[in-house]
Amino acid sequence: MQSCFRKMLIKQKLIRWLEDHRGVVIVLFCLPASFIFDICLRLRNGIIRFLFSAPHQHDERVRAVQGAVQKWNKLPQMEKRPMCTSRPNWLSLSTKFFQKNKCHQIPVSLFDILHLDKERMLIRLEPMVSVRDVTKYLIQRGYTLAVTLEIGDATCGGLALAVGMTTYSHKVGLYQEAVASYDVVLADGSLVHATSKNEHRDLFACLPWSHGTLGFLVALELKIIKVKPYVHLQYIPVKGKKNYCDKMRLLSGALDKDAKTPDYLEATVFSKDEAVVMVGNFSNADQPGDKNKINNVTRWYKPWFYKHVETFLRAGGGDELIPLEQYLLRHNRAIFWVVKSMIPFGNHPLFRWLLGWLCPPKPGFLKYTTTPGIRAMTFTKQVFQDIVLPITVLEKSIDITEQLFDTYPILIYPCRIYDHGANSGQLRPPKPDQMCPGADFGMFYDLGVYGVPGKVKRRERYDAVEAMRTMEAFIRENGGYSFLYADIFMAESEFREMFDLTLYEHCRVKYGANGAFPHLYDKVK
Known part of the structure; x- marks a missing residue:
């Protein structure tokens, strides 16, 4: 008994020491390892692109995805597990750890820019093209994406099936408003081209916020804008x-x-x-x-x-x-200001000059090396949330964020949310009092809350679940939405109150997704 108690004390002291000196630990071990990890990953990706990049072979690669799905269809019913991509969890920017080992994994390795259409102001690309790569490609030609993201490792396909926004979103809206079309391999292995005007417009409306639960995205067209240097x-x-x-x-x-x-x-x-x-x-x-x-x-x-x-x-x-x-x-x-909680002295001029080139720690490396124990510890001692709310409640959201999390800075990006009527997908249209006068949209905003809550810093009791459930109730009451890349704490009934799954459930049946792909709530809960 005494031995167990002693081990527990030692463990608590070790955790406390790591908390107090986390910056030193990260600089001495995490940053160098992350840097080497990133070099290896970039080298691997570079070799793959050099050997296999071939936009003219796009159709052939899509047929390979279709073939893998058709092969799944031929499995005995008892052996069929819901499908997902074989892309490792740690390559995703989501804070979640979806258990892909419980799914049938389909290889989807599509990373080429396919075509720049200057007349239609569209770029066609494969889903694994990164924000960094497409940004560099477009700016050299005098363009950029109408809606992008500040994190270079994000993929265009990942954003299209989830959500994204930028500081241009007060003109355009969420990332989904900049998508002109999706090419999707369905559960039966067939390939469909979905737009807002063709026979698959219901699927087009539901793919955003679906997180890969309706099919495999194999190509998309994104709107671009002309820019200056x-x-x-x-x-x-x-x-x-x-x-x-x-x-x-x-x-x-x-x-x-x-x-x-x-x-x-x-x-x-x-x-x-x-x-x-x-x-x-x-x-x-x-x-x-x-x-x-x-x-x-x-x-x-x-x-x-x-x-x-x-x-x-x-x-x-x-x-x-x-x-x-x-x-x-x-x-x-600085991953906005998240690195501050990892390396408190990271913005010191001496650190920046000597070791700033090692930053930031790569999200992929951090997820790759996260054990269940670390996950449990960080989960309860930090907040990482993006929340979409109507701009009419901006003051109230600042107040409740301070009350629940007591952490600054906070990010605000204004963003249009359109009323698409029956084709609004999972997003409930803005309420009448949230609409801009004479417009078909309401002005909302992304409230970005990232960091260590004040109570954790002061070593006071902090209940992460209670805080987030209170925040989620506020979001639902005011017609907002939680970004689903981050941890959510809603019961399924509360999730269905926040999001309208009527058309989504219809598409699940119509396009054969039930049993073939995880349900959205099961994927993100």
């Missing part, structure tokens, strides 16, 4: 919660659908009463003095972007020119 970014510090909330409503076009809005818009909230609103517009940087305003924000020795933004609270505002590709991936190096 730089973003002229203005930093506007605002005091007072109501003031910065009102400013976001005004600049986003929430009050007037015909208002002239900036190309990019976001806010970083540093306390309940202080925020920096960022307004960005495309620029050629061809005016006198412009070259002196250029800031290469993603270089390894530069301050983390959010810390750079914070300086404008004291400076009283300012502006600069950021190369477009660097602007689009500005949060990649």
Whole structure:
């Protein structure tokens, strides 16, 4: 008995020591290992692309996926398990650990950019093309995706079957609004081309937020926009919660659908009463003095972007020119501000100059090395959530976020949510009082809450489940949605209250997904 008690004390002391010195542990072990891991992964991907990249063989590769699905169909009924892709869990940016070992895994290795259609302003690509790769490809040609993501390792297909948004979303909406078509292999092995206007428009509506539970995505077309080489970014510090909330409503076009809005818009909230609103517009940087305003924000020795933004609270505002590709991936190096909780001294100039090139720890490596014990510990001591809410409740959401999590900064990205009527898919249309006057959309926003809750920092009792269930109740009451890449705590009845699964269930039957793919709730719960 004493021996067990002693072991328990030693374990508790070890965990406490690791918590107190996590930055040192990560720098000495995690960062070098992550760097080597990333080099090996990039080398592997490079070899695969060099040997097997062949856009002209796309149809052949799709037939291979169809063949694997048809082979599954021929299995005895007792041997059939729901299908999923064979892509390892650790390559996903989701915080979840879906048990793929309980599924029949189908290889879907599709990573080529297929065609750039400048006339239709579309790019056709395979689902495993990364945000980093497509961004680099497009910017060199004077374009970018209408809706993208700040994390370069995200895949275009993963975002299409889940959700994404960017600081351009107040003009376009969620990632799904920038998808023109999906090519999907269904449960019977057939290939369908789904658009918003053809006979598969019901499937087109339900693929976003479906997380691979309706079929295997093998290609998609995404809308692109013309761009200039730089973003002229203005930093506007605002005091007072109501003031910065009102400013976001005004600049986003929430009050007037015909208002002239900036190309990019976001806010970083540093306390309940202080925020920096960022307004960005495309620029050629061809005016006198412009070259002196250029800031290469993603270089390894530069301050983390959010810390750079914070300086404008004291400076009283300012502006600069950021190369477009660097602007689009500005949060990649510090994973917004998540790296701060891993390496508290990571933004120190000495660390940045000497070891900044090792950052960030690669999400794939972190997931690959996460044991059930580590998962249980981190699950209860951090928050990582993106939440879509109507901009009418912006002030209330700031209050409840502070009450439940007490962690700053907080991210705000305005975003249109359209009323597509019967073809709205899993998203319930905005309520009448949430619609923009005279428009077919409501202005919502992404509330990004990432970090260590204040109670955990103060070593007070913190109940992660209770906090998130309270937040989820607030989201449901106000007609919002939780991003499903992060942990959710809803019972199935609550999940169905937040999301409308009527058309989704219809598509499950119509396209043979029942029994062939996990149900959405089972996949993300």
